[in-house]
Structure formats: structure tokens, C-alpha cells
Amino acid sequence: MAQMNMLHAINEALSIEMEKNQSMIVFGEDVGHFGGVFRATSGLQEKFGKERCFNTPLTEQGIAGFANGYAAAGLTAVAEIQFADYIFPAFDQIVNESAKFRYRSGNQFDVGGLTFRTPYGGGIAGGHYHSQSPEAYFTQTPGLKVVVPRNPEQAKGLLLAAMRDPNPVVFFEPKRLYRASVGEVPEGDYEIELGKAEVVKQGTDITVLAWGAQMEIVENACKKAEKEGISCEIIDLRSLAPWDVDTVAASVKKTGRLLINHEAPLTGGFAGEIAATIQQECFLYLESPISRVCGLDTPYPLIHEKEYMPDEHKTYEAIKASVGF
Amino acid sequence: MSNATTNNDTVHRVSFLDKASLHIPTLRILQADGTTYEQAVLPNIDQELANKIYDTCVFTRVLDERMLGAQRQGRISFYMTCTGEEAAVIGSAAALDDGDVILAQYREHAALRYRGFPTEQFMNQMFSNEKDFGKGRQMPIHYGSQELNYQTISSPLATQIPQATGVAYGLKLQGKRNVAVCYFGEGAASEGDFHAGLNMAAVLKSPTIFFCRNNGYAISTPTEEQYAGNGIASRGVGYGMHTIRVDGNDMLAVLAATQQARAYALEHNGPVLIEAMSYRLGAHSSSDDPSGYRSKEEEAKWQQHDPVKRFKLWMINKGWLDEATDAELHEKYREEVLSAVKTAEKLPAPHIDEIIEDVFDKPTPALKKQLSELKEHINKYPNAYPKSAGRI
Ligand SMILES: Cc1ncc(C[n+]2csc(CCOP(=O)(O)OP(=O)(O)O)c2C)c(N)n1
Numbered sequence: 001m002a003q004m005n006m007l008h009a010i011n012e013a014l015s016i017e018m019e020k021n022q023s024m025i026v027f028g029e030d031v032g033h034f035g036g037v038f039r040a041t042s043g044l045q046e047k048f049g050k051e052r053c054f055n056t057p058l059t060e061q062g063i064a065g066f067a068n069g070y071a072a073a074g075l076t077a078v079a080e081i082q083f084a085d086y087i088f089p090a091f092d093q094i095v096n097e098s099a100k101f102r103y104r105s106g107n108q109f110d111v112g113g114l115t116f117r118t119p120y121g122g123g124i125a126g127g128h129y130h131s132q133s134p135e136a137y138f139t140q141t142p143g144l145k146v147v148v149p150r151n152p153e154q155a156k157g158l159l160l161a162a163m164r165d166p167n168p169v170v171f172f173e174p175k176r177l178y179r180a181s182v183g184e185v186p187e188g189d190y191e192i193e194l195g196k197a198e199v200v201k202q203g204t205d206i207t208v209l210a211w212g213a214q215m216e217i218v219e220n221a222c223k224k225a226e227k228e229g230i231s232c233e234i235i236d237l238r239s240l241a242p243w244d245v246d247t248v249a250a251s252v253k254k255t256g257r258l259l260i261n262h263e264a265p266l267t268g269g270f271a272g273e274i275a276a277t278i279q280q281e282c283f284l285y286l287e288s289p290i291s292r293v294c295g296l297d298t299p300y301p302l303i304h305e306k307e308y309m310p311d312e313h314k315t316y317e318a319i320k321a322s323v324g325f
Numbered sequence: 326m327s328n329a330t331t332n333n334d335t336v337h338r339v340s341f342l343d344k345a346s347l348h349i350p351t352l353r354i355l356q357a358d359g360t361t362y363e364q365a366v367l368p369n370i371d372q373e374l375a376n377k378i379y380d381t382c383v384f385t386r387v388l389d390e391r392m393l394g395a396q397r398q399g400r401i402s403f404y405m406t407c408t409g410e411e412a413a414v415i416g417s418a419a420a421l422d423d424g425d426v427i428l429a430q431y432r433e434h435a436a437l438r439y440r441g442f443p444t445e446q447f448m449n450q451m452f453s454n455e456k457d458f459g460k461g462r463q464m465p466i467h468y469g470s471q472e473l474n475y476q477t478i479s480s481p482l483a484t485q486i487p488q489a490t491g492v493a494y495g496l497k498l499q500g501k502r503n504v505a506v507c508y509f510g511e512g513a514a515s516e517g518d519f520h521a522g523l524n525m526a527a528v529l530k531s532p533t534i535f536f537c538r539n540n541g542y543a544i545s546t547p548t549e550e551q552y553a554g555n556g557i558a559s560r561g562v563g564y565g566m567h568t569i570r571v572d573g574n575d576m577l578a579v580l581a582a583t584q585q586a587r588a589y590a591l592e593h594n595g596p597v598l599i600e601a602m603s604y605r606l607g608a609h610s611s612s613d614d615p616s617g618y619r620s621k622e623e624e625a626k627w628q629q630h631d632p633v634k635r636f637k638l639w640m641i642n643k644g645w646l647d648e649a650t651d652a653e654l655h656e657k658y659r660e661e662v663l664s665a666v667k668t669a670e671k672l673p674a675p676h677i678d679e680i681i682e683d684v685f686d687k688p689t690p691a692l693k694k695q696l697s698e699l700k701e702h703i704n705k706y707p708n709a710y711p712k713s714a715g716r717i
Contacts, residue, residue: 034545034618055550057515058482058543086481089517125402127464129480267691296695298684303453303461303674306710307699313706 001184006177009152009185010040010117013159014078016189018048021076023113024163026053028063028080037082038119038178060086064093064116071111071168072101078163084120084172085132098168099143112166117159119175120148121213121263122309127302133212133264133295138170139241139273145169145194146241148212151177152185157192158238165194174213181216197244199251203233205323206257209248209274211237214261214310221315230323240270248274249281256287257322261310266294288325293318344555347562351570351602354577357630359638361577368420368581372645377439378419378576379640380654382411382633384444385435387658389607392451392465395666396611401451403465407435409574409606412632413538415439416579417506417599420587424503426492427475428485431466432538433508440473444661448669460683461675482513486535487522490596493533497594504532504590511600512543514557523564526596533596534586535561538573540605545618561598573601574632577639604630677703677713 018024026044028036032055035042044053056063060081067079081087094116102110122131138146145167149155155173162169200215201222210218215236222232233251237243252258258278260271275290293310301308354365361367389406396404407414410432418436427436434447450468453461458469459477469477479485489507496503513519514537526533537557541548554560561568567589571578579601586597604627608615640646677700681692700717707714
């Protein structure tokens with residue numbers, strides 16, 4: 001095991017797969033020689049050449065369309081969208097094309113070898129165009145897998161699995177953790193299965209569920225709650241599409257309570273989907289209403305970032321409210 | 326079939342066109358030493374206009390220098406400079422009427438200044454205080470001013486390009502003698518929105534000036550990796566648009582081209598594309614380190630083409646400026662910027678009630694509920710929310 005940050009772990013995953021899979025290319029804005037604005041692709045052009053790791057012109061629509069074409073030829077494409085906020089020019093290519101290649105052709109064509117990597121989320125003083133968490137737009141699109149890692153170890157294992165998954169994957173990377181999250185990462189090749197949640201901590205009173213950068217926040221909130229004698233079970237969903245209903249339902253049946261935390265606005269966010277499903281699965285086990293701690297229903301503000309965020313204080317209060325219901 | 330789309334020339338042997346078939350000259354009026362080319366036709370410019378242009382140049386240089394410094398000291402979170410591109414931005418802004426609507430990318434604060442945006446207001450936006458027109462919602466430098474016909478900056482690149490086409494079409498339909506002016510970089514010109522916007526302007530005859538600052542880089546990506554054709558100008562021609570390429574470091578050339586572009590756009594109700602060839606002397610932004618992708622020699626070479634210096638020499642040659650006056654102007658703006666920083670820094674953040682405003686024209690019931698819960702929460706944890714606690 002080696003200590004590394006999340007960027008380094010992502011870089012390792014890309015490098016391992018490029019080594020193994022000669023068809024794999026990595027591309028996007030500033031991705032080539034410079035290694036991307038966050039430096040996730042540093043050194044890949046030197047190692048694998050300009051044909052396999054390169055800058056594209058500044059067009060997300062073009063990047064996604066190109067990626068679709070390359071992957072439809074049976075090859076592996078890993079496209080970087082510089083910020084998740086800028087994935088929207090590529091939206092049509094992703095939700096109408098990547099997602100539907102297989103279905104519309106009766107499985108004659110698919111873009112399984114395609115992964116979109118994109119940094120998402122706030123907490124970096126980026127205002128509303130460098131901070132969005134647009135995962136819910138993609139979870140509503142049948143045919144796409146959506147994955148969000150929480151730390152370096154998860155990032156490497158999940159990305160390796162995503163690149164090898166026979167379906168297009170949108171891989172959201174929590175940018176505020178890129179350098180901040182440092183941890184032990186297994187050497188060499190390993191995969192973390194997509195579609196499986198992880199029970200990060202066992203508990204008995206309430207299930208607290210999050211993904212990506214919010215995991216750190218719910219863990220802190222749970223620590224506070226534990227000091228008051230509330231035992232929290234913490235789950236990292238990891239994959240949002242498809243998501244692991246069984247693991248979450250089993251946990252809620254045990255604890256009787258569920259709190260879901262995400263950074264995206266409350267309304268229409270993925271927490272709503274989870275709450276509805278778990279209510280159906282666990283209705284007779286629930287001892288309090290499923291609660292959601294999410295971003296406000298406003299665009300992401302700059303100066304009031306702290307107020308906007310579903311932070312540990314809000315989460316802690318919601319845990320207490322749920323347990324004391 | 327309409328004649329406009331048919332070419333009656335026929336050939337009987339395969340003969341391809343390539344980018345060399347399209348000869349695009351570059352307009353240059355001012356030489357490095359501040360004299361004009363012998364044959365050059367000068368733009369409309371008198372001493373008053375020249376002074377205003379130069380004044381804006383100095384302000385912009387000083388602002389950029391100081392605010393980059395302020396960012397390094399951690400006083401603001403982010404900054405982008407216009408350094409090296411002052412002639413492109415100010416020369417074009419100076420050709421406009423105040424009623425012309427500007428849709429900028431993000432590096433054109435000099436155009437906003439030319440229109441009269443006060444120093445304090447620059448600071449209010451950069452410090453996200455309660456007097457910021459944008460109510461502290463955007464990163465520093467994302468200005469906007471209704472009064473000055475300068476639409477608020479949006480970070481997603483190129484989205485302003487088709488919007489400019491729509492703005493200009495609206496001006497035309499209302500019978501206004503005004504155009505829309507749209508700034509963007511050569512990088513942004515790769516986006517789909519660029520192509521959509523230009524095509525619609527040409528077809529719908531929308532009096533728009535598309536102003537491309539071709540400054541050599543889009544973050545780390547050099548133009549060779551951005552496009553393979555003959556710059557951005559060739560695309561204007563391709564869309565059937567009046568097009569000109571100018572030396573973007575030549576204040577007089579930019580001014581001349583934009584003055585005539587404006588006259589043309591109004592007279593013919595048609596769009597014009599201007600490609601200004603320049604160089605981004607500074608880093609992409611305060612978060613970027615250009616040493617990872619370009620050489621010091623390259624930067625030094627472009628320092629020689631400093632557009633402000635060239636224009637200053639012209640002013641001196643004309644007897645409209647002298648070194649002492651220039652030094653005073655710099656000093657005046659250094660003091661003005663510094664004192665504005667101090668004032669703006671002390672003003673509080675916008676009130677927390679504003680967080681739910683302007684999502685819609687009126688906050689929805691759900692938003693009101695979220696705000697009242699938020700305020701209750703802040704009262705419980707005042708230390709966690711220093712920007713809003715104690716003012717609820
Ligand atoms: C749609 C979109 N994609 C990516 C970005 C990130 N980004 C911000 S500036 C920039 C480069 C822009 O280059 P250019 O248009 O040439 O303007 P310059 O910065 O050189 O003035 C990029 C890629 C963005 N803001 N919007």
C-alpha cells in the first residue's frame with residue numbers, strides 16, 4: 001500500500017488501464033502535455049504518446065460525440081470534461097447517444113468502452129459555475145452508469161471497474177478532495193464492483209447515506225452524534241446508477257431510520273429517488289420519516305457557500321431530529 | 326434553387342480548395358515605434374478619444390497588477406487579467422455607442438471600464454460585498470451592468486455567442502441604431518454555440534459584431550491544437566459574413582476595424598466577424614501556472630509587442646501625452662484602486678435573505694421555507710456561518 005491523494009490514484013488507474021488496453025485513449029481540454037487543469041492525466045502523454053493522450057479543441061459536445069464514435073468502434077475512450085458544470089454542452093451526446101446506442105440498435109452497437117470523468121461539487125470558492133453536482137440529470141437516463149468515489153482507494157478501484165464495464169459510465173470526481181483526501185491505496189490492479197454500496201461503519205439507530213465528498217461530512221456529523229449515544233450506520237452509495245437497494249434496505253430494516261445527504265439541490269435530487277424506494281421496501285420498519293439534508297433549491301452561491309452546503313452541523317441536527325422523532 | 330447558394334463556376338478536373346486558397350491579410354496601422362504605416366488610413370480619433378482610451382489602458386494595467394497581488398495575498402479568491410490584450414478590448418469598445426450591448430467572455434473588464442464602470446463597483450464585485458450588483462453569487466470578475474449595457478458574465482464558454490445574435494436581432498426589430506458586440510476567445514470558438522450563433526446571425530441578418538480575441542492559448546492549449554484552419558476569420562467567411570483580421574496589439578487597427586464593422590452592421594443589418602491576433606501575456610487565471618506549457622522566451626518575445634506601450638508612443642508622438650503625465654496617471658490609479666480595495670473589503674456580505682432571491686422573480690414557498698429553516702439553524706451555530714450570523 002502506498003499513501004497518495006485522489007488525483008494520484010486516478011492517474012494510476014488510467015495508467016494501468018492504458019498499459020493493459022492498447023485501444024484506450026484519454027483526452028479532453030488541456031489533458032495532454034499539461035496533464036489537465038487538475039493534473040489528473042499528468043505524465044500520460046509522455047508515457048503513451050500524443051496519439052493516446054491528447055488535448056482536444058474546446059468543445060464538450062465534440063469531445064462526447066468523438067468519444068461515442070470511438071467507443072462505438074469497439075474501443076476504449078476515457079474523456080475528461082474539465083468541470084461537471086461544463087458537461088451540459090455534451091448533454092445531448094451523453095443522454096441521447098451514449099445512453100441509447102445499445103438499446104436503439106438492438107445491441108448491434110454499443111459504447112460500453114466509454115467513461116466520462118468529470119470533477120464535480122463545491123467547497124472550493126468557485127461560485128455557481130465551478131461547483132455543481134449534476135448527477136441526478138444522469139441517473140434519470142436509462143443506459144448510463146453513474147459512479148462517485150469518496151477517497152483515493154475507492155477512486156482507483158472504481159475507475160478501473162468503470163473503464164472495463166461494458167456500459168458507458170459517468171464518473172464524478174469530488175474535486176474538493178482531489179488533493180485534500182490522502183490515504184492508503186493498494187498497489188497495482190484491483191477493481192471495486194460497480195453497483196455496490198459500502199457499509200463504512202456499522203450502527204444500530206440510524207442509517208446515514210451519502211456519496212463522494214459528502215461522505216467526509218456525514219462521518220463528522222455521525223462522530224458528533226455518537227458522542228450523544230446515537231449509533232449511526234454509515235453507507236457510501238458509490239454507484240448511483242444502478243444503485244444498491246438491497247444493502248440500503250437491509251441497513252434501514254436494522255436501524256429503522258434513514259438520512260440521505262447530498263450536495264445537489266433538494267428538489268429533484270437523487271435523495272428523492274432513494275427515499276421513495278426505501279419507503280416502499282422498508283415501510284413497516286421505519287420509525288421516523290426518511291430525512292434529506294441537501295443543497296438549497298438555488299444555484300450554487302459564492303459568498304454564502306457555507307450556508308448553502310449540507311454540512312456536518314445540518315446533518316448532525318437532522319440525525320438528532322430523526323432519532324428523537 | 327437560389328443563386329446565393331449555387332456557384333456557377335464548374336471545373337472538369339478534381340480541384341480541392343484548402344486554407345491557403347483563402348488569403349486573409351492582417352490590418353496594421355500603428356508601428357512598434359508609435360508611428361503609423363505610410364499608407365495607413367487612420368480611424369476616427371481625436372485627442373479626447375485618445376485620452377479616454379489611454380486612460381482606460383492605464384486603469385486596466387493597474388487594476389490587473391493590484392488585483393493579482395490581492396489574490397496572492399488571499400484577499401480575493403480568483404482573478405484574471407486582460408494584460409496584453411488591452412488594445413483588442415479597449416480599441417473595440419471605443420468604437421461603440423453606449424447603447425450597443427456588450428456580451429463579454431470574462432477577460433474584457435477594460436470594455437466595461439471604458440463604458441464608465443466605477444472603481445468601487447469593480448471592488449464590490451470582486452469582494453462579493455453587499456453592494457455587488459451580482460449579490461455575491463459569482464466568482465470575482467464576473468461583472469455585469471444593466472445601466473452600462475454590459476450583460477453579466479457567464480462562465481460556460483461561448484454561450485454568449487448565439488445570445489448576442491438574439492440581442493442584436495431584437496435591437497433591429499425595435500428599430501434601434503445599435504448593435505450587439507460579442508467577445509470570445511479562439512478557444513471558445515470551438516464550441517458548438519459559436520457555430521450556431523454565427524450561422525444564425527448571418528442567415529437572420531442580425532447586426533452583431535463577433536469579436537474574437539485570438540490570444541494564442543486556451544488555458545494550456547495552443548492554437549495549433551485548437552484549430553487546423555486559417556484562424557477564426559476563415560469561419561466568418563464560411564458563414565457568409567463580413568470578416569476582418571486585425572493586429573490585436575494595434576489600438577488604431579482595432580479601432581478602425583470596429584468603427585467600420587459597426588457602420589456596416591447597421592447599414593446592412595448584417596453581422597461582422599473581427600479576429601484580433603494578440604497574445605495572453607499573463608497566466609490564464611490566478612489558478613494557472615503557464616510555465617508548464619510555454620517558454621519564458623516566448624513570453625518575452627510578446628512583451629516586445631506590448632499594445633499599451635505602442636499606443637503610448639503614438640500619443641507622445643502626437644504631443645498628446647508626456648512621461649510625467651503618464652506617471653501621474655499611474656499613480657492616481659494605484660491610489661484609487663488601493664483605497665477602493667480597503668473600502669470594499671470592509672463592507673459586509675449580502676444579507677442571507679438574498680440567497681433565495683432571483684432564482685425566480687419571487688421566492689417560491691419551498692424557498693421561503695428553506696430560508697427560514699436555514700436562519701434558525703444559523704442562529705443555533707453562529708460560529709459556523711460568520712458571513713451571515715448575527716445579522717438575521
Ligand atoms: C463550456 C466550458 N468548458 C470549459 C470551460 C473551462 N475553461 C474556462 S476558460 C477556458 C479557456 C478559454 O480559452 P479562450 O476562449 O481562448 O479564451 P482566453 O482564456 O484565452 O481569453 C476553459 C477551457 C468553461 N469555462 N466552459
